Amino acid sequence: MAGFYMPVKVFAEAEAVQRHAPALSVFGRNALIVTGRHSSRANGALDDVLRALRQCGISYAVFDRVEENPSVSTVMEARDYGLGQGADFVIGIGGGSPLDAAKAVALMMRHPERDRSYLYLNPEQGNSGHENGSEHLPVVAVPTTGGTGSEATGVSVLTDPVRQVKKSIPYRIFPALALVDGKYLRSAPDNVLACTAFDALTHLIESWLNSKADSFSRMLAGSGLRQWALSLPVFRGKTPDDSDYTNMMCASAMAGMAIAQTGTSIPHGLSYPLTVRLGIPHGKAVSCFMAGYLMAAPADLRMYLLKEAGFSDIQDFQNVLHDACGEVQADPALLKAVLEEAEEGIASNSAKMKAAPFPVDRDILHRIVWYEFWRR
Template sequence: MPFEMYMPVRLVWGDGAVNADPGRFSQLGSRCLIVTGKHSAISSGALGDAQRALETAGVAYTLYDGIGQNPLISACHEAGAMARETGAQFILGIGGGSPLDAAKAVAAYASNPQLEASDIYKKIFAHAPLPVALIGTTAGTGSEVTAVSVLTDDATGRKKSISGPAFYAALAFADPKYTYSLDYDFTVSTALDAFAHNIEAWFTPKCGGVLKALAAEGFRLLWPSLTQLKNTGEVPGEATRANLYYGSIYAGMVINNCGTAFPHPVGYILTENCGVPHGKACAAFLPAFLERARRFAPDALTEALSIMGEDFDALLQTLRQLTNLPRFGFSREQAEAYAARWQDEPPLNFKSSPGSLTVAEAAGLLAEV
């Protein structure tokens, strides 16, 4: 089958990337809205660097810092209104996956005042979203290079992704130093998210050619780093931080074209209902996913294990040790009620999984965690 890759983001990476050429910002406009949360943009130093770059470039800015984890569409809608009120010509998202995903939605709300908050899911825009620049501060989502935004609907409390060409950033900066301030638990969870992206995409039908090469490099960067996190139980040094961050970018490029598999939508249940961080929520279902890969895609599994230099049982042991979640004890009835959301329209992630997961099987997995 033919394979296809598309990733139009201008990616600037390496130490000091944000301030290397401040003129990159002024090419997007003379005024921007910075979209971020309350903490990581400041503690990482990314916000300070961005402000200096904007000031050097002569770009005026306003700060919106109301984005929390699993960003609400209401917060994004509010930020979009602020962007219009302040005359922003582009959006600058700074943070982990939540602020970066939110920035993409804010850009659409900003240029389309007729949109209600829930209209974002329809992806029908009278006007193109404002340009977006992104600065990542975690090594997890790869949102810097994807056309995906995962948002939480206030009305239902459910996470739902939107995607399409309108959600690509125009410009993204990848500097691992902004991840240095993350604590051990957050580092582990985001690293598990990046690894889940890489290994889920590896088994999708679209993963071939250049995409497979990118995924292979993702394994080479991510797996030794995860093994180190398991063995030491300590925050990693700068070299490992860089491997995790760049590994997350490789994985982001792969999922941008291949998508993810069932651990992601099924993992949303643990995040929404049990407060489990996204990366660990996805990783909770990776052992079951890999068992299916051993059954339905043994050659692809053997190749992945060879690249990582790992055997199957050790792979699962490391993932379980890093995930380290209690048993949730959902009853069969609870599991089926959670899975009912997929009954009318099963996610494409199910079909892309080894053996093509059914809704009933998804309920069974939830009953087992």
């Protein structure tokens, strides 16, 4: 048992950045802002943060070149830029990519003598103690999507094109502060809103249905499911308002807190080939396997989780998912090959097979993978 650990101070309310601007002064006098090229400008989050920093007399520099699936090279570029500017803390603004990058930049800025290999150094080789915040600069997170929950996890997923890997770095870098405001979702396209919200739902279900779950993690996953259910009418056709956006953001943050305790489970493990090889958005790719995962669970748990999230049964879940995110469109032969690859990948990953709190053998795994696709 890893022990319950949730060190992020969270303010979740309208105008959270503006209202809690003074809280930024605690972390330093010179901020490095880490964000993407466009969305934090379009949704107003960058302007809000800059206004708050000016109000507090904190100087800043903006690194706005974080790409989707941030690379090790981008992290090192941002690190060098931040060091050159004399920054003493990092503010990540955006979805999972900028927030994950911000965490890694904060780590590397704290270790200016290290090169990129430090990002994937085995902790046993000499960089332990990374949960207490002493080995990275403070990180502030301003999420602008309601899916990854990265503002409430210690996880940073990076891509290394040289080594052809996309994986979490072996550190736990929790933001010290998360400023959560649903208004940043107003400008999100419908499909993005849906796919990210379903990502958050999968985090909640996979955390609850997880061999590492305990009463404390389920406190978060259970509350998160009920919070998620509040905005379900949006995916049944209701026009979203600010309270829906707030509920989505809060559910996503709770989901992040839940998976920070347990990790994810089989559906996330199965999803990556669909995203990498077929370009299917992450939340949709994971959700493809959720009906199968739930059907493999004991019936009473399945019905409990579906009801908590607002669904009447598994068919209702699939109907809403398909309406909101769209069905998977792919060449049948290619889809079959990718699903077989996904199945083989998990079958040979004993840690993932054991992440389910019920027995999963090859036969059950096969049914989890194909449940969504058999009826075609």
